[in-house]
Amino acid sequence: MTQDNTTAAPVCYRHPDRSTLLKCSRCGRPICTACSVDASVGQRCPECLRTEGTQKIIPTTASRRNAGIPATKTFIALAVIFFVLGNFAGLNDVFVQNLAQFNPSVAAGEWWLLFTPVLLHGSLMHLLFNMWALWVLGPQIERGVGTWPFVSLFMASAAVGGVFLFYLGSPSALAVGASGAIFGLFGIWLNWALHRRASVQGQALLRQIGFLLLLNAALPFMLPGIAWQAHLGGLIAGFVIGEIWSRLRGSNVESLRTLVGFAVAAVAVIAVLV
Numbered sequence: 001m002t003q004d005n006t007t008a009a010p011v012c013y014r015h016p017d018r019s020t021l022l023k024c025s026r027c028g029r030p031i032c033t034a035c036s037v038d039a040s041v042g043q044r045c046p047e048c049l050r051t052e053g054t055q056k057i058i059p060t061t062a063s064r065r066n067a068g069i070p071a072t073k074t075f076i077a078l079a080v081i082f083f084v085l086g087n088f089a090g091l092n093d094v095f096v097q098n099l100a101q102f103n104p105s106v107a108a109g110e111w112w113l114l115f116t117p118v119l120l121h122g123s124l125m126h127l128l129f130n131m132w133a134l135w136v137l138g139p140q141i142e143r144g145v146g147t148w149p150f151v152s153l154f155m156a157s158a159a160v161g162g163v164f165l166f167y168l169g170s171p172s173a174l175a176v177g178a179s180g181a182i183f184g185l186f187g188i189w190l191n192w193a194l195h196r197r198a199s200v201q202g203q204a205l206l207r208q209i210g211f212l213l214l215l216n217a218a219l220p221f222m223l224p225g226i227a228w229q230a231h232l233g234g235l236i237a238g239f240v241i242g243e244i245w246s247r248l249r250g251s252n253v254e255s256l257r258t259l260v261g262f263a264v265a266a267v268a269v270i271a272v273l274v
Helices: 046-052 062-066 070-088 092-099 103-107 124-145 147-168 179-195 200-222 228-245 253-273
Strands: none
Touching (some): 070 092, 070 124, 103 147, 124 147, 124 179, 147 179, 147 228, 179 200, 179 228
Protein backbone atom coordinates (compact mmCIF):
# COMPACT_ATOMS: atom_id res chain seq x y z
CA MET A 1 0.00 0.00 0.00
CA THR A 2 1.43 3.36 -0.98
CA GLN A 3 1.30 6.27 1.41
CA ASP A 4 -0.82 9.25 0.40
CA ASN A 5 1.43 12.18 1.27
CA THR A 6 -1.27 14.69 0.43
CA THR A 7 -2.96 13.98 3.74
CA ALA A 8 0.20 14.30 5.85
CA ALA A 9 0.34 17.25 8.19
CA PRO A 10 2.81 19.94 7.06
CA VAL A 11 6.01 20.38 9.03
CA CYS A 12 7.82 23.51 10.15
CA TYR A 13 10.24 24.67 7.47
CA ARG A 14 12.91 25.24 10.15
CA HIS A 15 12.13 22.15 12.23
CA PRO A 16 11.22 19.23 9.90
CA ASP A 17 10.48 16.99 12.89
CA ARG A 18 7.59 19.20 14.07
CA SER A 19 4.15 18.94 12.50
CA THR A 20 2.23 22.19 12.45
CA LEU A 21 -1.00 23.77 11.22
CA LEU A 22 0.36 27.31 11.52
CA LYS A 23 1.49 29.28 8.47
CA CYS A 24 3.26 32.58 8.05
CA SER A 25 0.48 35.00 7.11
CA ARG A 26 2.83 36.80 4.70
CA CYS A 27 4.69 34.10 2.75
CA GLY A 28 2.70 30.98 3.66
CA ARG A 29 5.61 28.91 5.03
CA PRO A 30 4.54 26.30 7.63
CA ILE A 31 5.90 27.36 11.05
CA CYS A 32 5.80 25.82 14.50
CA THR A 33 4.89 27.76 17.63
CA ALA A 34 8.59 28.25 18.44
CA CYS A 35 9.14 30.02 15.11
CA SER A 36 5.88 31.96 15.04
CA VAL A 37 6.08 35.68 15.80
CA ASP A 38 2.80 37.51 16.35
CA ALA A 39 2.18 40.36 13.90
CA SER A 40 -0.55 42.98 13.95
CA VAL A 41 -2.60 40.47 11.96
CA GLY A 42 -1.64 36.79 11.84
CA GLN A 43 1.88 35.58 12.48
CA ARG A 44 5.22 35.87 10.70
CA CYS A 45 8.13 33.51 10.14
CA PRO A 46 11.62 34.72 11.15
CA GLU A 47 12.59 35.52 7.53
CA CYS A 48 9.57 37.75 6.94
CA LEU A 49 10.13 39.37 10.32
CA ARG A 50 13.67 40.29 9.30
CA THR A 51 12.42 41.62 5.95
CA GLU A 52 9.60 43.72 7.39
CA GLY A 53 11.35 44.94 10.51
CA THR A 54 10.02 44.71 14.02
CA GLN A 55 8.57 48.22 13.90
CA LYS A 56 5.97 46.93 11.44
CA ILE A 57 4.93 44.06 13.66
CA ILE A 58 4.27 45.47 17.09
CA PRO A 59 3.36 49.15 17.42
CA THR A 60 5.09 50.66 20.47
CA THR A 61 3.24 53.94 20.96
CA ALA A 62 -0.32 55.17 20.90
CA SER A 63 0.41 57.30 17.84
CA ARG A 64 1.82 54.29 16.02
CA ARG A 65 -1.20 52.17 16.96
CA ASN A 66 -3.54 54.77 15.51
CA ALA A 67 -1.47 55.57 12.40
CA GLY A 68 -2.19 54.19 8.97
CA ILE A 69 -5.92 53.60 9.44
CA PRO A 70 -7.57 56.24 7.22
CA ALA A 71 -10.52 54.02 6.29
CA THR A 72 -11.39 53.20 9.91
CA LYS A 73 -11.22 56.86 10.86
CA THR A 74 -13.23 57.91 7.80
CA PHE A 75 -16.05 55.43 8.45
CA ILE A 76 -16.27 56.61 12.07
CA ALA A 77 -16.19 60.28 11.07
CA LEU A 78 -18.92 59.81 8.47
CA ALA A 79 -21.19 58.00 10.91
CA VAL A 80 -20.74 60.75 13.51
CA ILE A 81 -21.29 63.53 10.95
CA PHE A 82 -24.50 61.97 9.63
CA PHE A 83 -25.76 61.40 13.18
CA VAL A 84 -25.11 65.02 14.14
CA LEU A 85 -26.67 66.37 10.95
CA GLY A 86 -29.64 64.06 11.24
CA ASN A 87 -30.43 64.79 14.86
CA PHE A 88 -29.35 68.41 15.24
CA ALA A 89 -29.87 69.85 11.75
CA GLY A 90 -33.29 68.33 11.11
CA LEU A 91 -32.12 66.05 8.31
CA ASN A 92 -32.94 62.70 9.90
CA ASP A 93 -36.11 62.10 7.86
CA VAL A 94 -34.30 63.01 4.63
CA PHE A 95 -31.45 60.64 5.43
CA VAL A 96 -33.75 57.76 6.36
CA GLN A 97 -35.85 58.20 3.21
CA ASN A 98 -32.82 58.18 0.95
CA LEU A 99 -30.15 56.09 2.70
CA ALA A 100 -31.84 53.51 4.96
CA GLN A 101 -32.41 49.99 3.65
CA PHE A 102 -36.10 49.83 2.85
CA ASN A 103 -36.82 46.39 1.42
CA PRO A 104 -39.56 47.52 -1.03
CA SER A 105 -37.11 50.07 -2.46
CA VAL A 106 -34.37 47.45 -2.76
CA ALA A 107 -36.85 45.17 -4.52
CA ALA A 108 -37.57 48.03 -6.92
CA GLY A 109 -33.91 48.11 -7.96
CA GLU A 110 -32.32 50.59 -5.53
CA TRP A 111 -29.37 48.28 -4.85
CA TRP A 112 -27.20 51.03 -3.34
CA LEU A 113 -29.39 50.87 -0.24
CA LEU A 114 -27.41 47.76 0.72
CA PHE A 115 -24.41 50.03 1.41
CA THR A 116 -25.72 53.41 2.57
CA PRO A 117 -27.26 52.30 5.91
CA VAL A 118 -23.74 52.17 7.39
CA LEU A 119 -23.94 55.99 7.53
CA LEU A 120 -27.02 56.07 9.75
CA HIS A 121 -27.77 55.05 13.33
CA GLY A 122 -31.08 55.09 15.11
CA SER A 123 -29.86 56.25 18.52
CA LEU A 124 -26.79 57.54 20.30
CA MET A 125 -26.31 54.15 21.96
CA HIS A 126 -26.50 52.44 18.57
CA LEU A 127 -23.86 54.80 17.19
CA LEU A 128 -21.55 54.51 20.20
CA PHE A 129 -21.68 50.71 20.29
CA ASN A 130 -20.96 50.30 16.58
CA MET A 131 -18.20 52.90 16.50
CA TRP A 132 -16.58 51.40 19.59
CA ALA A 133 -16.61 47.98 17.91
CA LEU A 134 -15.19 49.47 14.70
CA TRP A 135 -12.41 51.21 16.65
CA VAL A 136 -11.53 48.01 18.53
CA LEU A 137 -11.70 45.60 15.59
CA GLY A 138 -10.82 47.75 12.60
CA PRO A 139 -7.31 49.21 13.03
CA GLN A 140 -5.41 45.93 13.24
CA ILE A 141 -7.26 44.57 10.22
CA GLU A 142 -6.63 47.70 8.17
CA ARG A 143 -2.94 47.86 9.10
CA GLY A 144 -2.56 44.15 8.44
CA VAL A 145 -4.25 43.83 5.04
CA GLY A 146 -4.16 47.37 3.65
CA THR A 147 -6.64 50.23 3.45
CA TRP A 148 -8.40 49.32 0.21
CA PRO A 149 -8.83 45.64 1.13
CA PHE A 150 -10.30 46.86 4.43
CA VAL A 151 -12.72 49.15 2.59
CA SER A 152 -13.80 46.29 0.34
CA LEU A 153 -14.27 44.00 3.36
CA PHE A 154 -16.38 46.60 5.17
CA MET A 155 -18.61 47.33 2.21
CA ALA A 156 -18.97 43.68 1.18
CA SER A 157 -20.00 42.69 4.71
CA ALA A 158 -22.54 45.52 4.79
CA ALA A 159 -23.97 44.42 1.44
CA VAL A 160 -24.19 40.73 2.32
CA GLY A 161 -25.83 41.67 5.63
CA GLY A 162 -28.33 43.69 3.62
CA VAL A 163 -29.02 40.72 1.35
CA PHE A 164 -29.73 38.50 4.35
CA LEU A 165 -32.11 41.14 5.72
CA PHE A 166 -33.76 41.42 2.30
CA TYR A 167 -34.45 37.69 2.00
CA LEU A 168 -34.86 36.66 5.65
CA GLY A 169 -36.41 39.82 7.09
CA SER A 170 -39.82 41.37 6.68
CA PRO A 171 -40.69 42.43 3.10
CA SER A 172 -41.35 45.90 4.51
CA ALA A 173 -38.25 46.05 6.73
CA LEU A 174 -36.55 49.41 7.26
CA ALA A 175 -33.02 49.25 8.69
CA VAL A 176 -30.10 51.56 9.49
CA GLY A 177 -26.69 51.00 11.02
CA ALA A 178 -23.25 49.57 10.32
CA SER A 179 -23.88 46.35 12.24
CA GLY A 180 -23.63 44.11 9.18
CA ALA A 181 -20.25 45.61 8.31
CA ILE A 182 -19.10 45.39 11.94
CA PHE A 183 -19.99 41.71 12.03
CA GLY A 184 -17.85 41.28 8.93
CA LEU A 185 -14.92 42.38 11.07
CA PHE A 186 -15.96 39.82 13.69
CA GLY A 187 -16.03 37.24 10.90
CA ILE A 188 -12.48 37.86 9.72
CA TRP A 189 -11.17 37.89 13.30
CA LEU A 190 -12.95 34.57 13.88
CA ASN A 191 -11.33 33.15 10.75
CA TRP A 192 -7.86 34.25 11.86
CA ALA A 193 -8.44 32.87 15.35
CA LEU A 194 -9.42 29.48 13.93
CA HIS A 195 -6.31 29.43 11.73
CA ARG A 196 -4.16 30.12 14.81
CA ARG A 197 -6.00 27.82 17.22
CA ALA A 198 -2.91 25.59 17.59
CA SER A 199 -1.07 28.43 19.36
CA VAL A 200 -1.68 29.83 22.83
CA GLN A 201 -2.36 33.27 21.37
CA GLY A 202 -4.81 31.83 18.86
CA GLN A 203 -6.72 29.95 21.55
CA ALA A 204 -6.99 33.11 23.66
CA LEU A 205 -8.18 35.10 20.66
CA LEU A 206 -10.72 32.41 19.80
CA ARG A 207 -12.15 32.54 23.32
CA GLN A 208 -12.40 36.34 23.20
CA ILE A 209 -14.05 36.43 19.79
CA GLY A 210 -16.35 33.55 20.73
CA PHE A 211 -17.51 35.38 23.85
CA LEU A 212 -18.19 38.60 21.94
CA LEU A 213 -20.10 36.72 19.26
CA LEU A 214 -22.25 34.91 21.80
CA LEU A 215 -22.99 38.20 23.54
CA ASN A 216 -24.00 39.87 20.30
CA ALA A 217 -26.01 36.84 19.19
CA ALA A 218 -28.07 37.14 22.37
CA LEU A 219 -28.84 40.85 21.90
CA PRO A 220 -31.66 40.38 19.35
CA PHE A 221 -33.52 38.23 21.91
CA MET A 222 -33.15 40.89 24.62
CA LEU A 223 -33.58 44.11 22.66
CA PRO A 224 -36.29 44.75 20.06
CA GLY A 225 -35.57 46.08 16.60
CA ILE A 226 -32.17 44.46 16.03
CA ALA A 227 -31.73 43.02 12.53
CA TRP A 228 -30.08 39.71 13.36
CA GLN A 229 -30.23 38.81 9.67
CA ALA A 230 -27.75 41.57 8.84
CA HIS A 231 -25.49 40.43 11.67
CA LEU A 232 -25.49 36.86 10.36
CA GLY A 233 -24.87 37.89 6.77
CA GLY A 234 -22.02 40.20 7.70
CA LEU A 235 -20.39 37.54 9.88
CA ILE A 236 -20.50 34.96 7.09
CA ALA A 237 -19.17 37.44 4.55
CA GLY A 238 -16.23 38.42 6.75
CA PHE A 239 -15.38 34.80 7.51
CA VAL A 240 -15.49 33.76 3.84
CA ILE A 241 -13.44 36.76 2.71
CA GLY A 242 -10.89 36.03 5.44
CA GLU A 243 -10.64 32.42 4.27
CA ILE A 244 -10.06 33.48 0.67
CA TRP A 245 -7.51 36.08 1.73
CA SER A 246 -5.58 33.46 3.70
CA ARG A 247 -4.96 31.55 0.45
CA LEU A 248 -3.70 34.49 -1.59
CA ARG A 249 0.02 34.80 -2.34
CA GLY A 250 2.27 37.00 -4.42
CA SER A 251 3.55 40.56 -4.64
CA ASN A 252 0.12 41.89 -5.68
CA VAL A 253 -1.71 40.29 -2.75
CA GLU A 254 -3.17 43.63 -1.58
CA SER A 255 -4.80 44.21 -4.97
CA LEU A 256 -6.14 40.67 -4.97
CA ARG A 257 -7.64 41.16 -1.51
CA THR A 258 -9.36 44.33 -2.69
CA LEU A 259 -10.68 42.54 -5.76
CA VAL A 260 -12.06 39.70 -3.65
CA GLY A 261 -13.89 42.08 -1.32
CA PHE A 262 -15.50 44.09 -4.10
CA ALA A 263 -16.36 40.87 -5.97
CA VAL A 264 -18.31 39.67 -2.94
CA ALA A 265 -20.06 43.05 -2.80
CA ALA A 266 -20.94 42.74 -6.49
CA VAL A 267 -22.39 39.27 -5.93
CA ALA A 268 -24.52 40.71 -3.13
CA VAL A 269 -25.89 43.37 -5.48
CA ILE A 270 -26.66 40.79 -8.16
CA ALA A 271 -28.46 38.69 -5.54
CA VAL A 272 -31.07 41.42 -4.97
CA LEU A 273 -31.33 42.46 -8.61
CA VAL A 274 -32.33 39.01 -9.79
